[in-house]
Amino acid sequence: MFANRPAAEEPRLAVTRPPRRRLRRVLASALPVPVVGLVLLVASGNLLLPLRQVVDIEAKMASKRDFFQDPVVERLLMKHGFRVRITNMGSREIAKQDYEGYDVVFPSGQPAADLISRERARANRPVLLYRPFVSPIVLATYREYAEVLTAEGAAKRLSSSGGRPMYYTLDMRQFLDLARGKRKGAQRDPKDGYRWDEIDRNDHVRNGNKILAQTSDICEANSAGTYLGLVAFVEHGNDAPDSEAEAEQLARKIKPLLVEQGLPSSERAETYLSPDGQSIAPVSVIYEHQFLAHQIGYEAEKGATDDERVLLYPSTRFVTEPQLVALTGDGARLGELVSENRELQDRAMELGFRSRNATSGATSDELTRFLTERQIPVPTTSADDTRAVLPSLPLLEKMIEIVGDCPDRTGNQ
Numbered sequence: 001m002f003a004n005r006p007a008a009e010e011p012r013l014a015v016t017r018p019p020r021r022r023l024r025r026v027l028a029s030a031l032p033v034p035v036v037g038l039v040l041l042v043a044s045g046n047l048l049l050p051l052r053q054v055v056d057i058e059a060k061m062a063s064k065r066d067f068f069q070d071p072v073v074e075r076l077l078m079k080h081g082f083r084v085r086i087t088n089m090g091s092r093e094i095a096k097q098d099y100e101g102y103d104v105v106f107p108s109g110q111p112a113a114d115l116i117s118r119e120r121a122r123a124n125r126p127v128l129l130y131r132p133f134v135s136p137i138v139l140a141t142y143r144e145y146a147e148v149l150t151a152e153g154a155a156k157r158l159s160s161s162g163g164r165p166m167y168y169t170l171d172m173r174q175f176l177d178l179a180r181g182k183r184k185g186a187q188r189d190p191k192d193g194y195r196w197d198e199i200d201r202n203d204h205v206r207n208g209n210k211i212l213a214q215t216s217d218i219c220e221a222n223s224a225g226t227y228l229g230l231v232a233f234v235e236h237g238n239d240a241p242d243s244e245a246e247a248e249q250l251a252r253k254i255k256p257l258l259v260e261q262g263l264p265s266s267e268r269a270e271t272y273l274s275p276d277g278q279s280i281a282p283v284s285v286i287y288e289h290q291f292l293a294h295q296i297g298y299e300a301e302k303g304a305t306d307d308e309r310v311l312l313y314p315s316t317r318f319v320t321e322p323q324l325v326a327l328t329g330d331g332a333r334l335g336e337l338v339s340e341n342r343e344l345q346d347r348a349m350e351l352g353f354r355s356r357n358a359t360s361g362a363t364s365d366e367l368t369r370f371l372t373e374r375q376i377p378v379p380t381t382s383a384d385d386t387r388a389v390l391p392s393l394p395l396l397e398k399m400i401e402i403v404g405d406c407p408d409r410t411g412n413q
Contacts, residue, residue, distance in 0.1 A: 055330050057084045060099055061106040062091040062222060063269070063287060064322050067133075067338075068106075072347050080341070082334055090220025092400070103331035106324045108287070109222035113323035114393050120327075128326040130335035132345070133353035135289040135322065137226050139170060139213050139312040140272045144204045145196070145282045146310050152199050154178065155312060158380055166295075166305065166377040170312035172234045178211045179257050191256070196282065207282060214281040216268045218258060218404035223268070225400050226318055227285045229390040231257055232399060234316055240391045247395040251402035258403050273309075283312070288379065292352030292371075299374050311379065318388040 059068070067073055068084050077084060089097070091107035095115035099105050107113050113129065120127050146168050149155035154174040158167040178199065181188040196207040215224035231254050233240060241247040269290040271277050277284075291311055298306045324339075326332040338344050345355060349367045371378050390396055400406060 054081055054083050057103045057334050059084050059104045060087045060094045062108040064106050076343050091222035093220040103328045104326050108322050110321055113325055116325050128332045130324040130339045131321050132339040133348045135287040138288045139283050140286045141283045142278050143308050143310050148200045166310050167379050168312050170314050172314050172316045213283045213285050215285040219406035223285050230388050233388040240389045247399050251399040255403045289352035295376050316386045316388045
């Protein structure tokens with residue numbers, strides 16, 4: 001009876017695949033957080049990226065820490081597996097203190113790096129040196145003071161593509177003469193240097209302080225030691241001293257030009273760029289990149305440059321070449337990365353540094369294009385400027401100790 005009845009088909013179960021987004025929501029609600037993260041990494045494809053171990057680099061740095069503390073640089077370094085932990089101190093202080101346990105030290109100029117290299121060589125522990133970028137010493141001031149010096153004949157406006165000039169050349173001989181009481185060929189008591197309100201015929205600045213450039217601590221900072229070398233070079237007839245006796249005599253001669261400014265600031269650029277900077281220090285010795293970084297940031301925020309702050313380029317120049325000193329293998333890998341990596345070099349330019357291949361009197365092509373695109377004047381220097389020669393390292397050290405009354409390594413004067 002049932003033989004001719006067709007066999008009933010078994011019911012089929014239709015299974016539908018939930019959308020990917022829904023799957024993620026279901027997993028997120030049903031699975032523990034770590035498992036959810038793993039699943040989402042697989043779904044996005046990020047799990048296929050290499051997992052890189054992060055190396056902590058212990059570093060002592062002076063003003064060039066600006067580069068390593070930049071958030072973009074920090075992300076780029078992390079991308080390549082480096083995290084830099086910085087102890088901040090002056091360049092000379094870096095060289096004079098113990099640096100055991102550090103991977104790199106980065107003083108702002110060659111003299112301090114040479115001190116470290118020599119000491120390590122004597123201990124048969126050589127180092128590797130890297131020069132990722134360049135930043136000249138400049139005298140930062142305010143437009144009113146630059147114009148007073150221009151009217152006096154001690155400064156000259158550098159060519160500008162339009163608007164008011166941002167850059168000037170400072171005649172170092174005339175500038176130092178004013179500080180020594182010599183003006184227009186007439187000499188008064190050298191201890192009675194001229195003051196700003198004495199040469200300001202149009203009552204622009206109303207400042208009764210002596211005409212001096214203020215530096216960071218001479219005993220600690222490369223910028224201050226380099227400026228000391230510039231002043232010594234000019235005062236010695238555009239020549240560096242050759243003997244210890246000559247260096248000691250010259251140091252005592254120029255000491256009033258460097259210590260009558262009062263207590264030096266630990267970070268001169270911060271003072272210069274502060275709202276009260278003009279009343280504290282009309283002329284400050286800083287690095288060019290610090291000024292350019294300010295102008296780049298100011299333009300990005302306000303759409304125009306800071307028209308009141310300008311630079312004086314000394315007619316006697318010495319280009320500082322900061323040297324990253326690698327003390328360990330990890331330090332050497334970091335030094336090679338920041339010197340060769342295109343992204344890091346581009347970021348250095350965006351922070352106002354000149355590329356390493358830029359000559360002492362030129363701005364790198366990349367920096368020129370970057371500034372021009374943002375309508376920020378490009379710094380230029382006169383072809384007539386004199387290139388200064390610093391004293392030999394032992395003589396420069398002796399002069400710094402005399403001018404700054406610097407303590408030795410044990411803390412004695």
